[in-house]
Amino acid sequence: MASDNQHIEDLVRKDYAAGFFTELETDTVAPGLSEEVIRFISAKKQEPEWLLEWRLAAYREWLRMTPPNWARVKHAPIDFQAISYYSAPKSRKDAPKSLDEVDPKLLETYAKLGIPLREQEMLAGVAVDAVFDSVSVATTFKDRLAKAGVIFCSFSEAVREYPELVRQYLGTVVPVGDNYYAALNSAVFTDGSFCFVPKGVRCPMELSTYFRINAANTGQFERTLIIAEAGSHVSYLEGCTAPRRDENQLHAAVVELVALDDARIKYSTVQNWYPGDAEGRGGIYNFVTKRGECRGARSSISWTQVETGSAITWKYPSCVLRGDDSVGEFYSVALTNHRQQADTGTKMIHLGRNTRSTIISKGISAGHGQNAYRGLVRIAATAAGARNHTQCDSLLLGSRCGAHTLPCIEVRNPSAKVEHEATTSRISEDQLFYCQSRGIGTEDAVNMIVNGFCREVFRELPMEFAVEAQKLLGVSLEGAVG
């Protein structure tokens, strides 16, 4: 594993080929949202007519909708007319020239996470215009994937190169009018990722390293579509443990997964957007719609998420279990410290016979953090023999934070079995003292106990990220106990 990591780091350090980030022309549209703006975006991206129509339909739906108000999160109303929906990357003149100009606090965090220097520069948005090696990481990975027949590219590229595939699947899991933010995303998304794994193919690598680099470029309204054809397997990892500089406060991504017969999709997320300062100033609003459909028999979709960042997280990665004997899983760690708020959970919609789902949610609240688990398990009348097991644990550090569990269970088939377990506990003084009495300092002891609490989720993460996620938890918890 160590050598794997080294390998990845080397790659990352070596190659930042020019053109790896798709540089847009420098036009920026004025803030505001209208049909005109959507036409402009679509034209800029040279999209086919059907996609423009699709965006416009989404926009019209959005106009009729109101922002959701049921989540346990508080924020001032968002002025959607104040956002610019298409802007070129910031001028390099504004970017820090070197790491010396970057907030030392941010650098400290990078150091703790063991992020290589080159990657630090990229994450901090340093204007690195040195010419890198001509061999691009992206190309290397792409070659390997292409040999296996896997398509993995930016969403824009997919629209250009594989329009029929995109058209066939886009919006079939998350319809344009699914919810307020999904509708907004459908109208204005600028880019994202596309992955297609053909029949019978096991993707030869974790789609993580590539993404990790690529992800620095993600926009505010990101669109991801992953299709696993019959019998194929793919493991996808999004995000990065390092906090990233970002000027956009609102992030409203949509992720759609489609698994056909016997296909398996594993989607892991480590989310560490800027959480705002200790008083709750600034920070990202992460309003994401993620849903996978087990369309085929015996297919499976597994979501694993480690959410430590963002000022507000609003996110419910879900599974629609349509195929008979299909399996949905949701493993989640959500940590809120300082003034962070998280309302997160999942929906498991059982439609097919003998469908099974597992939900394991670990919420950690510290400081003034507020953490809600919101879950829906729905067993349709058609889902004979369906099973769900839900385990929902909350851990409180300190007395000013909050944990809330809001499960909803709807069972329309009498042969279904649904189990729900929930616990809420405070970090135990006895456990802390036990660790301390062995020479382990308070902060390390807290980390150890919290990591132990999250173990069932961490073990679902790809190895290299499990280690990073543990470190990340430690960094995110700093100052939480004292």
Next chain:
Amino acid sequence: MLDINDLQVCVGDRQILRGLTLTIGEGEVHAIMGPNGSGKSTLAHVLAGRPGYEVTGGSIRFKGEDLLVLAPEERARQGVFLAFQYPVEVPGVNNTYMLKAALNAVRKHRGEQELDAMEFLQFVKKRLEIVQMNESFLSRGVNEGFSGGEKKRNEILQMAVLEPVLAVLDETDSGLDIDALRIVADGVNQLRSAARSFLLVTHYQRLLEYIVPDQVHVLADGRIVKSGGPELALELEMRGYDWLRGQDAA
């Protein structure tokens, strides 16, 4: 090594220890016996620095320094070890992971090189033999689902790993069947050395048949009411604690 002088300890507004005085020399093994609720665990916890115990008077000096000013983890790094009467479970935390973190914290304090995963594994394997535990213990969660006896053995394993200067064993014998008791006692005997002192807290004389102490003290009503050699334990076994309570009152 350890000098406890006129120690007064309150829990809440109740005074538990009322002027306890005890001196343990280097390499000595002392046993403290006493009825339930007499304050044995209180003493053990105060030595380890558990929060919630207020020292209202007296002093504890360890290797000549004031022990009471140190945080629990600092005491551990200096070589104080407490084997708990009721070890807690730390779910999800791998036993090896905690042992390694603990050992490295102690080694770092001593200015020694920290051990990496491989070195630690080598190191810990030898210690496992001392308590006759097999390697599968290492990959389990700390005390998670351990039987009473396994928990106690795990405490001795931790002691064997940390190599303390002063080991306080709080009723490590209680709840053990005779085989487990022998294993634990054997482990302790193997770890006895001229540089390591022990304070054995026990309720029964039984343990002292296996680990023969240099001195035996009887704790009652918050202070040491009688001290003697190993034969005192036997006498107590025969006559019961009331015999001494009376004596103290007189």
